[in-house]
Amino acid sequence: MKKVIFIILTIFTISSMAIAQNATEREMSMSLGKKVGFSIDIDGANEKMIEDVWKKYIKDYGKSKKNKKAKEHYVVDARVPMIAGASDVDLYINFDERVGLTTANLWIDLGGSFVNFDEHPKEAQGAEEFLREFYLEVKNKAISEEMKAQEKELNKMDKELRKLEKKNTGYHKDIEKAKEKIEKAEKNIEQNLKDQEDQRMVIEQQKKVIEEIIERLNNLGKD
Numbered sequence: 001m002k003k004v005i006f007i008i009l010t011i012f013t014i015s016s017m018a019i020a021q022n023a024t025e026r027e028m029s030m031s032l033g034k035k036v037g038f039s040i041d042i043d044g045a046n047e048k049m050i051e052d053v054w055k056k057y058i059k060d061y062g063k064s065k066k067n068k069k070a071k072e073h074y075v076v077d078a079r080v081p082m083i084a085g086a087s088d089v090d091l092y093i094n095f096d097e098r099v100g101l102t103t104a105n106l107w108i109d110l111g112g113s114f115v116n117f118d119e120h121p122k123e124a125q126g127a128e129e130f131l132r133e134f135y136l137e138v139k140n141k142a143i144s145e146e147m148k149a150q151e152k153e154l155n156k157m158d159k160e161l162r163k164l165e166k167k168n169t170g171y172h173k174d175i176e177k178a179k180e181k182i183e184k185a186e187k188n189i190e191q192n193l194k195d196q197e198d199q200r201m202v203i204e205q206q207k208k209v210i211e212e213i214i215e216r217l218n219n220l221g222k223d
Contacts, residue, residue: 021040021041021042021132021135022040022128022132023038023039023040023106023127023128023131023132024038024039024040025037025038025116025117025124026038026039028105028107030070030072030092030094030105030107031067031070031072031074031092032092032107032109035107035114036107036114036115036116037092037105037106037107037108037114038105038106038107038108038115038124038127038128038131039103039104039105039106040103040104040106040131040132040134040135041101041102041103042101042102042103042104042135042138042139042142043100043101044100044101044139044142044143044146045101045102045138045139045141045142046097046102047095047097047102049138049141049142049145050095050102050104050138051073051095052141053134053137053138053141054073054093054095054134056137057133057134057137058073058075058078058091061075061078061079061080061091062075062076062077062078062079062080062091063075070094071094072092072093072094073092073093073094074090074091074092074093075090075091076090077089077090078090078091080126080130082126082129082130083108083115083123083126083127083130084108084110084123084126087110089108089109089110089111089115090108090109090111091106091107091108091109092106092107092108092109093105093106093107104131104134104135104138106127106130106131108123108127110123115127
């Protein structure tokens with residue numbers, strides 16, 4: 001059963017990678033005002049999970065800090081080759097959790113202008129790739145968590161099955177004990193019938209003894 005679940009989730013993982021969401025360029029509000037950024041929807045993941053993945057994902061590019069007031073993560077002087085080659089950029093990202101999915105919103109400050117397709121097509125393509133890779137990291141985490149949850153559920157089912165099997169064994173033992181009792185009772189019935197017959201014979205003998213005594217009493221003094 002576990003192998004079946006693993007295969008299903010593996011297929012789901014591969015399928016998710018094959019149809020990974022594309023990032024969308026749009027103007028959005030962030031801590032520095034309304035700027036052009038990139039968004040990607042990640043289904044099956046909540047904000048906490050995505051934040052945990054972000055902290056690990058961004059370590060290769062820079063140190064992420066959090067602006068709690070703006071509910072935004074930022075990385076100053078990040079080195080992201082797929083976006084800006086050897087140049088440093090500032091990254092800003094926040095997560096908008098909704099029912100069933102969370103949207104990751106990313107802004108890239110090149111130092112005076114934010115990445116967008118009109119002015120920075122190459123960097124914008126890199127930003128999309130950066131977000132897609134992040135998306136896949138989150139999806140892998142989400143699927144792994146789902147696998148753990150399903151395995152936990154499977155373990156519960158296995159335990160329930162073992163309980164049912166144990167009960168079944170107990171029922172069979174009860175049947176065997178009942179059969180032994182029935183067999184013993186049947187033998188007791190046979191013996192009881194024999195004992196009844198023997199007792200009837202004893203009673204008949206006793207009746208004869210009593211009849212003889214009565215006859216003797218009746219004949220007393222007649223001689």
